[in-house]
Amino acid sequence: MLSISPISAFSDNYIWCVARNGEAIIVDPGDAAPVIKHIEKMGLTLSGILITHHHYDHVNGIDSLLELYPDIPVYGPDNQCSSINHRVRHNDSVTVLGLTFQVIAVPGHTLDHIAYYLKNSPSGPALFCGDTLFAGGCGRLFEGTPEQMLNSLGLIQALPTNTAVYCAHEYTLSNLNFALVVEPENHKLQDRFVETQSRREKNVPTVPSELALELLTNPFLRTGNSVVQQRVAAHADLKSWNQIDIFASLRAWKDGF
Template sequence: MIMLSISPISAFSDNYIWCVARDGEAIIVDPGDATPVLNHLDKNGLTLSAIIITHHHYDHVNGIELLCERFPNIPVYGPENQCESINQRLKHGDKITLLDHTFSVFAVPGHTLDHIAYYIDSATSAPALFCGDTLFAGGCGRLFEGTPEQMLRSLGLIQALPANTAVYCAHEYTLNNLRFALAVEPDNSELRERMANTADLREKNLPTVPSILALELLTNPFMRTDNLAVQQQVAAHAELKYWNQNDIFAELRAWKDDF
């Protein structure tokens, strides 16, 4: 099996559109803007064979129409939502085969109710997860439609994946996310090291993603709400006397929203 090549395409101020390529063909993940995608395809001699969508927000779907004009009759995979350009609707547990690789579909509501993620477990490389705006490097998506309980369950699905899974999120939010994470866990040595490495990458204008799931489990507070130190810090901030994990996640997300 030929190994996949996965490349970021920068869009807007901080979006990453992902290009998954193999042997001259490409899949585009969440094309919010067609222009940088077309430039990337032309520059690299790639033919677009499919589009996959994680959720309906404009910065993930607005480029579909123009891409389909350039490459007519390609499948556009995505969740059940109001985006009419999606012609192949997917739900939790579905599997699709693209570029001779199997993509497994997970429902991960929270950021939006329709949000799905795509997981590749490849024999030729580390597993990969395209998670849109659910899990970020060092953080998670805002709850525009879903509940804290839904997002906590969604992140739990991701936590159960292999630790070496490469996490391809859709935004360059890492530096700000880690600043917040340090407010939650100032004594986390792995987090301090990650912050230094991230700052170095951004000074060089380099992407901080993909991340690795193992690193998220060590440094991302939204993946650590079962950790006693995180719970105690959040409870102190929110003045909670009694709590469960859902309470901690809800207060953590609210804290981040105001940070």
């Protein structure tokens, strides 16, 4: 039995808990307290930590968890976070709890950003992508270029369409608000907005989302679509463009939205 549960942290973060046979892997523990509370309540033992990138809201809980579980592996990219004891890079495999995660380098939000792809999960493939792809949106470009982020999202787009996307924030409603300004006539997007609104009214998480739905409704995965291109070009007053220009203008538009 495998279960993947969100642990709410800060105002809108999700720390993911992957549990199997009483043991758990935690993805991006930005805060230790809610993680400890969750694993104690569920009767789990912590067996490993996966880190996607160096931002405080993804790494600040590691040291407190290591005080309780000093011998566990902490996997993560080669960055300034000294608590990571197993450095991984693109195409590496990480095996914890008998589950093998493939590491995908996805620079853009930060330069060190990686994602973990779990291909053989009993419930279908799963991707833990931190602040790279969000439900209905993507991460801000704090360190990388639009071209890097577009390439990174391209790697995610190439995964099987039934991949469940586990991102690290509950941003879906505001992302879809923006997406509707870009593509007001997209019926799938309209339906998704209504569904998301009703879930948030009940305080139900809107993630994970399926990659297939992201491909149909997330404008940051649709910058090759001519309708999206026309709309972004008109907004940014581009006379001629390539897909990177469209992506850069779309990201800038969202930043100011």
